[in-house]
Amino acid sequence: MKSSATVFLAAFLALAASWGGFVLAPQIQLGRSVQTVPLGSASLYPLARPGLAQQGLQVYRANGCVYCHTQQIGQEGAQADIYLAEAGTNVAATLAAITKINPEMAKPEVLSNLPRKIVEVADMNAAEPVVRELKAGGGRVEPVIVANGPDIARGWGKRRTVAQDYLQDYPVQLGTRRVGPDLANVGMRWTDPNWHYRHLYAPASALQDSKMPPYRYLFERRRMGQVASPDALQLTGEWAPPAGYEIVPKAEARALVAYLLSLRADAPLFEAPLTPPAGNTAPTNAPAPVVNPPVAAASAQ
């Protein structure tokens, strides 16, 4: 190149192209996204996180959780699981249909313990004829869409994450490294705030073999009053504070746990379909109701 102007023109053209591609184009494609209505639901998605959880997002950012945890789930595809919910009046016809579809399931005792998965097919189009055939005996048949892939099998999510899931967040921290597990659905997998407090204060006390560094500076060790504080962490063994002391979460820890509990990307969307869970009207993206520590999730870890 003979002149500086040519150099600048070359640099300008190259950079303008990728600027148009990776800055302008996603803004055109996604910039006007608004809340949407998930399949089989009446509420909007995603809802803004509760105030404390929004503060928690900032704690997550400030402490660089993103360097070890991603918040994005991949999925290889989806399949349709076909469940038989009711056998119907003509049991013989239903059994005959099952024999034709999946001979291994064609046993009379199968019909005594319903609903039961009869067969897995590739997608809803393939499911349609199977459903029609199974209904021959007058039974009730339900095809259910499930995502598959290693992330899903690990229990990290029910479906892949999509752009819609991050609409309300700033900053969006998708992450690039899985030193720790993916957190896109951590609020669905670990629903007990006390477990989260223990896990942040002393990771190994809550999860054997955890390599996460402890975040003791998010907690306060203070002298116990006449009675223990209701917020005090239930710690045993080597992690327990000395007698007369207790460990209580600081405001940052409360906010962070509220945020972690709000992390759920499981709304069935048009672009990432799932069969909506029947009868569950709790809005996704809000903390799940507290239940017993999920044993299944623990083993999936």
Add this chain to the structure above:
Amino acid sequence: MTAPAVTNRPAALAADSSTAGIDASCRLPLFMLFGGAAFWLVLGSIFGFIASLKFHKADFLADAAWLTFGRVYPASTNLLVYGFAIPVALGVALWMLARLGRVQLARPWLVTVGAKLWHIGVCVGLIAILAGEATGFEWLEMPRYAAVILLLAYLLIAVWAFSTHHARKERTLYPSQWFVLAALFWFPWIYSTATLLLQFFPVRGVTQAAIAWWYSGNLLFVWLALAGLASSFYFLPKLVGRPLQSSYLALFVFWTLILFGTWVGIPAGATLPAWMPTLSNMAAMMMVVPAAAVVLMVVQTTRGAKTACGGGPLCYMKFGTGALALSVLLLAASGLPFVNRFTDFTWFGTAKLQLWVYGFFAMTLFGAVYYILPRVAGFELPAAKAVRVHFWCGVIGTLLFALPLAIGGVLQGVKLANPDIPFTDVTKATLMFFRLGTMGELLILAGNLLFLFNIGAVLVRYYLAVCRAACADLTAPLPTAEVKP
């Protein structure tokens, strides 16, 4: 060794376009840029070392918020890129522009002010990251108040770089000048776009992630490559005493690098519209083209030359080219769908970046600084042996860090793809590789200390001589002619 020549007075050198005059005009800005860069480099590798010790003992320094992994790790990467890479590249670029244009650096004092301002910006950004003010976007952690300082400082330096280039006496352009000019132009665009759209007027949703990845891809794979290759193409022919083979190939490298490199950076598994990672993967594979051309150029330029490298700048540049080739091979591999199934979101990416940023860029620029510094200072490096030791520390350190992490990353990915292996087992399996990498980091830290030692010694020796000359001036008896009766 000769005594430092203290002839930096502008009047004495006005319109002196001799090599010595050009070098002297670059002295103060380059001292400021290189000195600060060496300091940040060492501080950054100390933070990196602390971060990596957390994988040996998770409890290590866990009670202080500012020393948590999520703060010291971005502190180390930011110091490496903003603290070291950019100022050192700017310094080398200014010197090359002046030398190639056969003209003195324009307004060295303002460039020095710009350099000082840049280091202040880095300092503000570093404190902000450690205080928990990081933005949450990787490679763009410094908050907006630091970003504004950095951008202003950069513009102040770049304006006088362009001005120097504009006033050049040698009108024909050498390939290194294309690369430098493009790099000077590239950074303000990407940095202002990313800062404005992510911090001042944030866009919504995953577009943030797309812009952050566009920025980091352009910063690392284009800006650093432009600055590094400008140095390679300038110094290699100089060191072996043969012309660059050839400027046509250099033109080819220039075009392919900016055309493909600018699309690199979006991970294959990113939650973005599928066309974006796909395009990025294709660009990553195409990066093999400029990389192969660079290797061809370096081989043809240095082949048959009688110069032994002996641990000096030539060694650094040759190793830099090798690291570039290896890094691009890893980059291209991770563009292939059946590879990135197992390398996405693993340590593999860290290995690739380490080879690129330290193995290629930093090593090439170390060579350039070791070449420039004695000429600008006017005396030999105080610890010439340290240059050779630094070289071997850098080579072994980079390989010892990057290779285990690359292998460990693939292993991690293969295990992650098998949901029957519990996640804690995946982590445990890769920990050994990462711990091996800590050895590499320790060697890199040692090498960086030697770099700081050499630069520090030059600076101390030069400024001591300046002070001594000033003292001598002050205390000298007045000439009798000036004494009024």
